[in-house]
Amino acid sequence: xxxxxxxxxxxxxxxxxxxxxxxxxxxxxxxxxxxxxxxxxxxxxxxxxxxxxxxxxxxxxxxxxxxxxxxxxxxxxxxxxxxxxxxxxxxxxxxxxxxxxxxxxxxxxxxxxxxxxxxxxxxxxxxxxxxxxxxxxxxxxxxxxxxxxxxxxxxxxxxxxxxxxxxxxxxxxxxxxxxxxxxxxxxxxxxxxx
Numbered sequence: 001x002x003x004x005x006x007x008x009x010x011x012x013x014x015x016x017x018x019x020x021x022x023x024x025x026x027x028x029x030x031x032x033x034x035x036x037x038x039x040x041x042x043x044x045x046x047x048x049x050x051x052x053x054x055x056x057x058x059x060x061x062x063x064x065x066x067x068x069x070x071x072x073x074x075x076x077x078x079x080x081x082x083x084x085x086x087x088x089x090x091x092x093x094x095x096x097x098x099x100x101x102x103x104x105x106x107x108x109x110x111x112x113x114x115x116x117x118x119x120x121x122x123x124x125x126x127x128x129x130x131x132x133x134x135x136x137x138x139x140x141x142x143x144x145x146x147x148x149x150x151x152x153x154x155x156x157x158x159x160x161x162x163x164x165x166x167x168x169x170x171x172x173x174x175x176x177x178x179x180x181x182x183x184x185x186x187x188x189x190x191x192x193x194x
Contacts, residue, residue: 008140012133031102073097082157082190085150087171090184091118114181125180144175154191161187 033051041053072093075086089097094114098105110116117125126138151168161171171187178185 006140006144008133008136012137015133027103035100082192083152083154084188084190085152086186086188087148087150088184088186089181091115091181094181113179117180120180122176122180122182126176141176141179142174145172146175146178147172150189152189152191154193157190157192159187159189161189167191 029051036051036053040057041055043052043054045052073087073089073096075088077084091114098110103109104113112129117128120128126141129137129141148171149164149168150171153167155166156163156169159169161169163169169187169189173185177183
C-alpha cells in the first residue's frame with residue numbers, strides 16, 4: 001500500500017495533524033506498521049507513506065489488528081479448489097475500519113468522514129469543504145481516488161476490478177464515495193491456489 005496525495009491534500013492533512021506537530025499520515029502509517037507486526041504480518045517493510053507486508057492468515061491478522069474479527073469487511077471462502085475474497089465496506093461496518101486504521105477515528109479527521117456527514121448530499125458536503133478549505137477543495141476531492149492493490153497466493157480466475165497480473169488486482173474508487181459512503185464499496189476476486 002502507498003499513500004500518494006496532491007499538494008492540496010498534503011496541506012489539509014497537515015492542518016488536521018494533532019497539536020503535537022506530528023504528521024497525521026506518517027504517525028498513522030507507523031502505528032499501522034506496529035499493529036500489523038503485532039498481528040502476525042511478515043516481510044513488513046515501511047518507508048514513509050508506503051508499506052508492504054505479507055501474512056499467512058489474513059482473517060486472523062485482521063482480527064488481531066482490529067481487536068475483533070473484520071469478517072464483515074473482508075470475507076473469504078473456499079469451494080471446489082477456488083478461493084474467493086469479498087471486500088465490502090458500508091456504513092454498518094465502517095466503525096471496524098476505524099478500529100483498524102486509527103487515523104480515521106481521529107477527531108480532526110472524523111468530522112469530515114461518512115459518519116458525521118451522512119445527512120448531507122454530495123453538493124452540500126462539497127460546499128462545506130470549499131468553505132472550510134478554500135475554493136479548490138471540491139475540485140480536488142472530485143479529482144481524487146483511492147486504490148487498493150491485492151496480491152493473492154495463486155492465479156486469479158476472476159476479479160471485479162482491474163487485473164494487474166495473474167496474481168494481483170487493483171480496486172479503485174472515487175475519494176468522494178469513501179468520504180460519503182452513500183453506497184457500499186465492494187470488490188470480489190476468485191483465485192486458484194498455486
